Each structure stands twice: as structure tokens, then as C-alpha cells.
Amino acid sequence: MDDPLDVDLALWGKSRGLPTRYPLICHLLDSAAAVEALWDHYLSPGLRTSLAGGLGTDELHARSLLAYWAGLHDICKCMSCFQEQDKIGFSQLADYPEVNATPKGHAFAAHVWLGQLLSALGYKVGRTPSPAIRVAQLLGGHHGTFSPFNHHEFRDPLGSLPALGEGRWEEQRQIIAAVVHELTGRPEPPQEVSDAGGALACGLVILADWLVSQDDFLRKRIDAGLPERGDADCLERHLTRSRSAVPQLLREAGLGRLTFKPGGFSDDFPFQPNGLQRSISESLPGLVDGDPGLLLIMAPMGEGKTEAALHAGRLMGEASGRPGYFIGLPTMATSDQMLRRVDGFRRDRIEGADSLTLLHGMAWLNAAYSPEGEEIGVLTHDPMATRWLRGSKRGLLANLSVGTIDQALMAVLRGRHNVLRMLGLVGKVLVVDEVHAYDSYMQGLLKTLLGWLGALEVPVVLLSATLPVAVGRRLAEAYLAGAGCRDQQVPEVTYPGWIYVSPRAAVSVPVDSRERTLRVETHDVPIAPDGHPGRLPALREILAPLLREGGCAAVICNTVAEAQQTYLMLRDWVRRSETAGRKPPEIRLLHSRFEAQRREQITQEMVGWFGKDAGDGRPPAAILVATQVIEQSLDLDFDVVVSDLAPIALLLQRAGRCQRHPALDGKRPAWAKDLMRLVVLTPAGQEGTLAIPRAWPYVYPRALLRRTHDALAGLPDGVVAIPGAIQGLVDQVYDENFDDETSPCLSDDVARLADEQAKDLYAQMAAIPTPGRVGDLSQLSGDDFVSELSTRLGADSGRVVCCTVASDGQLMLGDKPLPVVEAGGGAAKKWFTKDQVRLVMSNTIPVPGTWLSGLSADNAAPPAWADSPHLSDLVVVRMSGDQMSGLLGDRSLWLSAELGLSEFPATAG
Structure with a gap:
């Protein structure tokens, strides 16, 4: 039997990539020191309050408890199936019994083993949320997921998990736990650990573990000297040195306290x-x-x-x-x-x-x-x-x-x-x-x-x-x-x-707000045989003053394809038009289907043209054709905004880009002075009634488009008083009560509300329980169903990268070869460099998921991309010819700096 405080330093905690194996006890004490430093130098006062409150205690006691728990998180690396991962290190372990059992992860083993240890220290045991069970679960979750609690495992950890090993394996786990408890101040057990307290405590342990697991930190600790013996005095000295070293580690990581300068x-x-x-x-x-x-x-x-x-x-x-x-x-x-x-x-x-x-x-x-x-x-x-x-x-x-x-x-x-x-x-x-x-x-x-x-x-x-x-x-x-x-x-x-x-x-x-009057005009536009609205006649009428007198306009379309087609028609019209001796308007296109770097370039150019700080950079005459990408958070100002019909909330957002900055009022053309103007293009059928194009219900609910159309038709004199009329308009369109004749419930309303209720239900299924309703911390972890869900339900899209083919068959991005050869990282595992990945990702283009069916062999990404988290899901489109055309499956696509990725060439129109 070992001395009660004599830890076997041959038990390693970190090994890969290090000049020597790093003792398990040293890593555990480093983690405890990291929690103390995070508490003292990083965690905000409010976060410390939340942690202490979740543990039902004061902040000083909470600090000690959390350091102790961090010092236990990897304790079940003292297990044969873990130690034998380093064959040389395993061969240096003496007097440990052979364990013939199915290997188990050390995090799950900690979840099973720690409950009995904590119970012996006086932690309450009872129903699932009891402190002994909660702490065992949260420490077992330090790899990011929690395992369900099992009463049999708690009552008999060695019997239920033979991989833990008995004899010296168990003795050393007990010794390590006792040393950590002693050196972290022997904190008294908490009276409670709430679900929120358990979640935050686990997050803090993960953070501490990640910080002190960095190779540079471990090498510095090795160079500074590891303990010669596993007795309490040597280990206390190691903990003292760790406590001195970790604050610098936090500074290097960028974790510190933030304060603001005082003032109003x-x-x-x-x-x-x-x-x-x-x-x-x-x-x-x-x-x-x-x-x-x-x-x-x-x-x-x-x-x-x-x-x-x-x-x-x-x-x-x-x-x-x-x-x-x-x-x-x-x-x-x-x-x-x-x-x-x-x-x-x-x-x-x-x-x-x-x-x-x-x-x-x-x-x-x-x-x-x-x-x-x-x-x-x-x-x-x-x-x-x-x-x-x-x-x-x-x-x-x-x-x-x-x-x-x-x-x-x-x-x-x-x-x-x-x-x-x-x-x-x-x-x-x-x-x-x-x-x-x-x-x-x-x-x-x-x-x-x-x-x-x-x-x-x-x-x-x-x-x-x-x-x-x-x-x-x-x-x-x-x-x-x-x-x-x-x-x-x-x-x-x-x-x-x-x-x-x-x-x-x-x-x-x-609050008081600047009162403005928004004039809303609606123009019926016929649906063309191809199913798209025929916008050009209405746009020529609306934009004619801009060609004669100058000014800046935005034309916002509901889909990328329609924005591209509209741009081509306006481009050709502007080229053919007389401008009374003026320079023809500049015209640009902005949507999501440009290469990432090109989209950013266009966005910054448009902010330079139409932003509040544009100054002399604002063109005397310009038209921006765009999609929804400009309706939110882009601080742009236009003399007039023309938009496809969209739900009223988004129309008003688009209108917010119209004459946005009073400082620019003196620069507006005569036709736009004192007239905040939104022109809505309403698709109409042969009888002049609303006819929603085929693609639009995939973007916006049909009911909201209809209700917005009706709301606009009912505007008194086509005017919206800002701010006074905004909330009433929004609530009118999004009304969820259909109790009277003034607000009838139609079939598309039923479909919209059913869709919203279904989405809310999916959110409840995908989300963790609300606070106070988490019995078992495993309820915070995922399962096979929710792992397929993201924060955006049904976000059906992918990314493509368009390449050319050199004479030798090599794929090219511009004048640079497509990265297909792994580089860096050593012989065992090679990785792409950051510059290589940046080159590819800056040329990626988002496309609808429906475009990714029936792909051909030519669309396959290079095999070397399969293991890259950034590149593995990308699809290649091989482009050729002067017009840069290629196939995505059987879909013909064209790429240009002017249009982005389209289903027709830039010369069309």
C-alpha cells in the first residue's frame, strides 16, 4: 500500500508532442491553479456571483470548490486503457494489475467513479440533482457532453465499469483525489449544485483544462522542472509554481478584466x-x-x-x-x-x-x-x-x-x-x-x-x-x-x-423621434412567361429623373436570379439612354452569390458610395441593384428605394435606407428633395390581381405578402407617418388574432401559423430545458435527432468553389493552383496551412441546397480536402471559356465579377 500522499509520477496525463511525459497529478494541479487565476483575473464580478449562487454558497468557498473540482476532472486517466496509449510510459508502471475489460473514455469513467468519492467526503446523495451526482456528472462532461446518471454505476463503480481497474489503479485514484483535496484547501461540500451552476462549473473546468493543455505551456513547465517525488511537499511546490505561471498564460490568451472609462x-x-x-x-x-x-x-x-x-x-x-x-x-x-x-x-x-x-x-x-x-x-x-x-x-x-x-x-x-x-x-x-x-x-x-x-x-x-x-x-x-x-x-x-x-x-x-413622411407608391408589374415579374417598364418610369438630373437609387429584388436579371436590363437601358450630357449613372449589383472576397469588395465600395461618411465619394448618379443583403445593418442612404413586394416589416427596413441621413439632404437632386419615397413593385396577373411568383413563397410566407399588399392598398393617400404609423402597420400584417370580420383567417394564414407553431415546437425539441427543469445534466447534451438541427431550421445550402483547368490539368483559382497537396504538421498528420484554406474559402460561393443534387465526378472536391473541417463540404465547379461557364451536376452556370454566379451569362439581357 502506498503512502497516503505518495502519488505515482509515472502516471502520465499529457504525452503527445512533448519531450517527456507530463505527470497526471501535475496536469490536475495546473487545472486547479488555472481556475483560481480565472476567478481572480478574468471572471467578471457578475459571473462570479452567478457561479457562487449556483453552488448555494459565497464566492470564496465557490472559488475553492471549483479549483478542487478542476483538479479532479482527468482523475480517471489513472486507468489501464488510457495509460497504455503511450506504450513506453505504460511499460514503466509497476505493480498495476492487468485489466481485461472493454476500454472506456476517461471522462465517462470520471462520471461513474467520482460520485462515491464525493459521497465519502460528505456530499449529499439522493435524487439526481444531489451535489454528489451533479459534480460527478459535470466533471464527466468536461469533453463537452454529459452522460445519463445510472444508480447502479453510482453504487458500484468498479463493478459496473471494470475498465477502471482495481488494486493499485484504485489506490492511486484515491491518493490523487486526497492530494488535490488537501492542496486546494479541503473545501467543504456545497449544499446544492443547481442545473445552471453545474453547467457553468463545467464550462469553467473546460476552459481551465484547455488553457493548461497547450503545448507551449506544458513545455515551459517541463523546462522549469517537474516534481522529483510524488509526496505532498513536492506537489505543493509544483502547485505554487503553477499559480505563478498561469496568470501570464491568461494574458497571452487574451483573458482579462474589462473596464470602461467613466462618462455619459x-x-x-x-x-x-x-x-x-x-x-x-x-x-x-x-x-x-x-x-x-x-x-x-x-x-x-x-x-x-x-x-x-x-x-x-x-x-x-x-x-x-x-x-x-x-x-x-x-x-x-x-x-x-x-x-x-x-x-x-x-x-x-x-x-x-x-x-x-x-x-x-x-x-x-x-x-x-x-x-x-x-x-x-x-x-x-x-x-x-x-x-x-x-x-x-x-x-x-x-x-x-x-x-x-x-x-x-x-x-x-x-x-x-x-x-x-x-x-x-x-x-x-x-x-x-x-x-x-x-x-x-x-x-x-x-x-x-x-x-x-x-x-x-x-x-x-x-x-x-x-x-x-x-x-x-x-x-x-x-x-x-x-x-x-x-x-x-x-x-x-x-x-x-x-x-x-x-x-x-x-x-x-x-420617446421623441424625428417625424418624417414616407410616401409609398405601388406599381403593378406583369408576370412574364418565365414566371418572373417584368420590372423594366416600371423601373424606366421611376428612374427616368435620375438619368436626367442625377441621384442615387436602390432597387431591391427578392431573389438572386431576379436581381441579376434586373441588373442586366437596367445596365443595358442605361447604356442606351440619353442623359442630357450628363455622365451615365454608375450601376452595381450586390447579392450573396458572389465569391466571398468579391462580395466584401463590393460591399465596402457601396459603403464608400452611399454611407454617411461618403462625402465627395458619393456618385452624382448611381443605381444599386441588390437583394435582402442591404436591408439590415448596412448604413446606406439612397434618394429613392424601389423594392419588390415583401412582408411589411422588411419593406419598412428597406425604406429605412431612403434619405437616411439629414446631412446629405443638401446634396439630393430636385426630384428627391423633401420626399422620402418607397416604390413597391407588385406582381400582377392578367386581371390585375396579386400574382405571387413561383420562387417567392420559398423566401417569404404567401400570407404575409398578401396581407402586406392589402395593407399598402389601404394606406391613406399612400403615406406612412414615421414613426407614428409603423407599429400599427406591422401589427396589422402580422396579426395572430382572427376573431372578427375585419381580420378574416384565410387558408394561407392557417398555413403560416401552422408553420410557425411547428418551428416553435422544433425549437423546443432541439433546445435544452429551461432553468430549474434540468434533472439530469445529460439533458443538456445532444442526441441523434437534435445533432442534425442547427440554429437555422432547414438552412438548405452549400458552398461551391469555381476553378479553371490549366493546360496540364491542374485546377486553378485565378493564377494560383487549387490547394490539393497537404502541407505542414509533420509526418503523422498533415494539414493545410491557413493561407491555403484562406485562398479557397475566399473564393467560395453559397448556393441553394437544391443545386447540389445529381453532382458529377467533375464536381468532387480533391480527396485531400476530406479531412479539412473548412474544405470537406465544398463542391468544385470547373469553369472554362471566355464567359467562364461550367456544370454543377447538369445545371449550367456562369461566373463573372459583374454578376457573380448565375444561370445565364453576363452578356444576357
């Missing part, structure tokens, strides 16, 4: 607040003091909601001890634009560690975020984010994050490492922009997330210009239910205005 709104931004901003800056401080809650801002387009949210988020974060933000947006493009605004804000207003991450699938292609040739290490000299924070699943741990809302919603999907995402969210303020832009499935996931954030006292800011009142109420109710205030009434928003709800407050505040 005018300190946050270089201008005086408008009515909305002033109302929030004056009234919100008295509501948020010690009382985290949810702020819903509903105000017209162009009213400075982003600045209001950043200021409000700062006030709410400081009051709740959770400084920092995650700002969630509907698309990658809107996220990229928001990054620039948040970056400017942080440079002026933030002190301390101010890491900023951009979170979406193509973030690392963003030149502002990830410039070519960068080398990012320690968080100094104002990098946006360290290399470590840019790693998979880590971005939400930054103090400031901008990205698609999916990144936050994944915290409540039953998927791997969702608790780490939750940990990142709970330490900051959640800001969700364009709340109206999410379908019922995403709204369902958002309600679950708001319930968790309400339970954990996390401040939330929601923004929208066109949100139906019923949707806003449901979101606020979800937050209050999580906070334990299910019966509290949500006040009505007086549009424009804001509400603030918390366990102690329910306030609705109307």
Missing part, C-alpha cells in the same frame, strides 16, 4: 444624443442599479439604436458587474459591418483587457479582423483578439464579441461544449440587433436562451424597428420567467420607445 453618452460618442438616446441615458441608470433586466428598444430605422444599445449595454453591464458585450446579428455581412462600429467604440472607451472577436463561419476571411500575414500573440498593441481566442468555440470568451446570433443560440442547443458558450455569455451583456429578422424556430431558441439569462441575471438588450408587439412581449416574458417572475406583466411599448423589465421593474418609456 457624450463621452461614449462624439455627438449629442437624440431623443431616444437621451431618454435611455437619463432614465436607465435608476432602473439597472443592482437589478439586471431586459431592455427592448423599438424605434424607426436610422434612429441611432446601435449607439443607444452600446451605451445602454455599458450602463447595464457596469451595474450588474458584467462589462462587455456579445452583439448578435442576423447575417455574416451585418456582423462584419458591426465589427467596425464596435471596434471604433472600444478604442475610445475601453480600458484594461479589451479583446474583440468576430464570430461567424467566415470571420477569419474578414480583412479588418484577420489581416494577411498577421502574427497575433500577447494581447498588446491593440490587436482585436489573440490567436487563442480565435480558436474553435472560444470566441464568446472574449470581453467583446460581434457575430451572427447563431453563436449565442448554440449555447442552448443540445450540442457539444454548449456550456462553454454559456460561460462566455453569462459574463457580459447580450445585445440582439434586428430581432424581427429571425423566424419562429430561431425565436423559439432565443426564448430559451433568454430564460437562462434571466435566471442567471444577465442583462439583455433587444433592438428592432419593426417587431410585432406580440413577439416582443413573448421574448420579455421568457426572460422574466427565467428570472422567476412568470406572473409579472410586460408593459406595452409606445412606439417609438423602450421597455425595461426585471424582477423589480416593469417600465415603458415613449
